Amino acid sequence: MDRRVKDLHLLPKFRDSLSFLYVEHARIDRHENAIAIHDADGLTPAPVASLAVLMLGPGTNITQAAVTVLAENNCLVIWCGEENVRFYASGMGGTRSAARLIWQARLASQEDTRLQVVKRMYRMRFEEEVPEDITVEQLRGKEGSRVRTAYARMSAETGLSWSGRSYDRGNWNAADPVNRALSAANSCLYGLCHAAILSAGYSPALGFIHTGKQLSFVYDVADLYKVDLTIPLAFSAAADNQPQLERTVRLGCRDLFRETKLVERIIPDIRLALGEVGNIEENSLFDEDEALPADLWTPSSESEGTSPT
Numbered sequence: 001m002d003r004r005v006k007d008l009h010l011l012p013k014f015r016d017s018l019s020f021l022y023v024e025h026a027r028i029d030r031h032e033n034a035i036a037i038h039d040a041d042g043l044t045p046a047p048v049a050s051l052a053v054l055m056l057g058p059g060t061n062i063t064q065a066a067v068t069v070l071a072e073n074n075c076l077v078i079w080c081g082e083e084n085v086r087f088y089a090s091g092m093g094g095t096r097s098a099a100r101l102i103w104q105a106r107l108a109s110q111e112d113t114r115l116q117v118v119k120r121m122y123r124m125r126f127e128e129e130v131p132e133d134i135t136v137e138q139l140r141g142k143e144g145s146r147v148r149t150a151y152a153r154m155s156a157e158t159g160l161s162w163s164g165r166s167y168d169r170g171n172w173n174a175a176d177p178v179n180r181a182l183s184a185a186n187s188c189l190y191g192l193c194h195a196a197i198l199s200a201g202y203s204p205a206l207g208f209i210h211t212g213k214q215l216s217f218v219y220d221v222a223d224l225y226k227v228d229l230t231i232p233l234a235f236s237a238a239a240d241n242q243p244q245l246e247r248t249v250r251l252g253c254r255d256l257f258r259e260t261k262l263v264e265r266i267i268p269d270i271r272l273a274l275g276e277v278g279n280i281e282e283n284s285l286f287d288e289d290e291a292l293p294a295d296l297w298t299p300s301s302e303s304e305g306t307s308p309t
Contacts, residue, residue: 024057030065053195076195100201117208154235181234184246188253193221196266
């Protein structure tokens with residue numbers, strides 16, 4: 001294999017990528033340096049070098065060669081349920097360095113630093129100044145009010161009734177169109193945020209506001225954008241009364257994410273939320289040579305030539 005392909009520094013950065021592609025009931029294989037999607041309509045080539053996420057829905061078969069070229073081009077592969085409302089598995093991100101993950105873990109494992117990140121993430125959602133001495137419960141109250149106002153505003157603008165966020169995970173079609181549209185739109189947003197998190201070397205599980213799930217940090221990051229992006233889009237799509245609502249939402253998300261340049265914003269927003277100030281290098285020797293042996297840890301007291309007291 002060409003050594004240049006293995007050098008992840010030469011691959012497109014996540015911020016230069018398109019958003020996502022959802023595929024179901026199709027076969028995917030390698031096609032030159034890209035992939036080809038075979039379905040009832042024939043063969044469709046897909047440019048993986050500029051794709052951030054490939055979502056594989058039901059009835060999808062993919063070859064090992066296709067997965068290889070996707071990985072080489074830093075495209076996250078997600079295996080998901082119908083209409084992308086279930087998440088089953090995902091591939092590996094684009095970096096082999098653990099520097100950002102270690103930084104994230106350090107912040108998440110200490111209450112004082114975690115609290116700083118939580119407050120910073122809430123502040124990023126508001127358009128007004130937030131007092132330094134505000135509590136997390138007060139911030140949650142402000143955020144809840146902001147989201148309820150967004151729902152009410154979109155209900156008034158679209159003429160759709162709104163009685164609250166409600167859906168049955170075991171019966172997708174039982175939900176009203178707005179709730180189905182919201183779930184579909186948020187799933188697309190989660191996929192893109194998940195890809196950004198892995199691409200930059202963070203953990204999707206180490207959340208700050210959310211906790212306990214393997215996607216906790218994905219929910220943290222996605223919540224930065226819902227009021228501005230997925231809530232208006234979902235209400236508008238539901239108001240149009242399209243027969244294929246979920247597909248309409250996915251296509252709308254694709255276009256909206258591109259228009260708002262969301263892929264360019266996510267990683268800088270994560271770095272801002274985690275208080276990174278250039279202390280974590282963009283490049284790593286592990287990205288230049290993914291088979292490079294890992295470093296060994298030494299206590300700071302020993303590395304400084306002193307004995308522990």
